[in-house]
Amino acid sequence: MYLHGTSKINAEGHLEIGGVDVADLAKEYGTPLYIVDEALVRQRANEYVSAFEASGLKFQVAYASKAFSVMAMCAIAEQEGLSLDVVSDGELYTALQAGFPAGRIHFHGNNKTPDEINMALDANIGCFVVDNFVELHMLNALAADKGKKVKILFRITPGVEAHTHEYISTGQQDSKFGFDLGNGAAKQAIEEALKLSNIEILGVHSHIGSQIFEVDGFRMAVDKVAAFAVQIREELGHTFQVINLGGGFGIRYVEGDTPLPVAQYVAAITDAIISNFSAANFPLPEIWVEPGRSIVGDAGTTLYTVGTMKEIPGVRKYIAVDGGMMDNPRPALYQSRYEAILANRANEANAETVTIAGKACESGDKLIIDLELPKAETGDLLAVFCTGAYNYAMASNYNRFRRPAVVFVKDGQSDLVVQRESLENIVGNDVIPARLRKSLAK
Ligand SMILES: Cc1ncc(COP(=O)(O)O)c(C=O)c1O
């Protein structure tokens, strides 16, 4: 059993996170429940900040809020000195409502709407990451309407393929994101932007993919970006001040996952920046990164209650829990693997191999296939580890299930940061037109 952060097994044989017995959390808040180990989130944030401080370079660590965007998380990011990467009006609104300083917000996305751009302009966010030509000209025009000059990075696809799942790999040429470096689109974008009076080009952005375990891809991306910076200075006379290398740093979900310590990813990037830019006699740029998963992923645990069981002799035993693909779509989407334990009987020896089924009306709703567990009984608690990133964030109301609550735990205390959805929430946006209402009872 691999326990992350402050997680441990207490004297009663129960899983404890942040000094709180999860059986108590189940009683207080119900299940399914997302539990976030606040100390581990802060530790991860601090690992990034300390590693960049050690490099001597100017930097911003922008937490990629798509991994887990709620107001309490924005508050932690702010306290830890992080910036924030947002990709929608919803993420931007969440940050602004939390009081996150707008100047530290970076706005991403491959199809920002005029309304989203105007909202961000009105809030005076720090930087737009421009993804395509349509957006570039729209942003310039909208900024001009407001008499503003906006700072931008250009998102480029450096032609580096990260060794990860196809759906979460983004740096290759055939990507919906960004300007291609290889075919000249990136240079053309800079040329066009230099003529626009309401745009200030800070530099470029590259994100090669997600859940990456080695540093070679990042080094290659730095090599390409640095060569591009030199080319643009020579050919267009513009000097980049900022290089953003995105996120993608991997975490340990299951045995066999071999992420590097945060400091090692950061050192690989900063060393590559220093050597490439010094060799070209180029002023050292500010380095920005956008980690999401590696800040919150291993700090999250989802607690479920075991419900029904079905044994198909000689084939498989299913154990159904009170959540599933609606609170964690990652196994169904990416064949992602997770580890889990019986949280109320954590010291008992494993006795059977089971498949954890969710309760969605989908045969593919299996959270974990072939999990070793003690003999589970209805009412036991199952804790699935490493669910902090892209779980609550990607949760849905499929089958009209209610999204679970989220609690932060730290130093023996638990705090609700997102309420469990109610049945009223489920129908909250529904409207029955008058012509359909007549035949109904009420
Ligand atoms: C542009 C960009 N930045 C940052 C991230 C965060 O990635 P991760 O959660 O893998 O660190 C993503 C998602 O992959 C992204 O698309």
Ligand SMILES: N[C@@H](CCCC[NH3+])C(=O)O
């Ligand atoms: N949602 C993905 C990561 C995609 C990141 C988007 N750039 C995951 O759960 O792993």
